[in-house]
Amino acid sequence: MNSKTQAHMESLSSSIKLPSDILAGAPILTMTGQTELCIENYKGIIEYTGDLLRIQTKIGRIHIIGKNLIIRYYTEDEMKVSGWIEHIDYCC
Structure with missing residues (x-):
């Protein structure tokens, strides 16, 4: 994302009170303990x-x-994984 688009997203997110990462479509990971993601x-x-x-x-x-990772369900934009999660790596 270029700097002009980034600035526009930040301005828009502050005016409608949403985090800019949500507007940009950034991944959202929610972990419950060490066994569900x-x-x-x-x-x-x-x-x-x-x-x-x-x-x-x-x-x-x-x-x-x-x-023992298992994909419990997945849709077009969300999935739930269970098992023993040891670590998560972000790679560009």
Whole structure:
């Protein structure tokens, strides 16, 4: 996103009281403990095994590493993952 677009998003977000990352479509990760993860605003699944989930977002890739990872459900823009989540990496 260029600086002019970024400035416009920040101005718009402050006027309607929304965080700029939501308007920009940034991924939103919500973790419950170490065993459940909800991911919003993703573009696609790149790789999925019981130990690794790689997803594409508008800002880059996210890698979820753990044990017994299971995608409980996924829709066009949200998914829920369960299992033992060891760490999450953000890759550009």
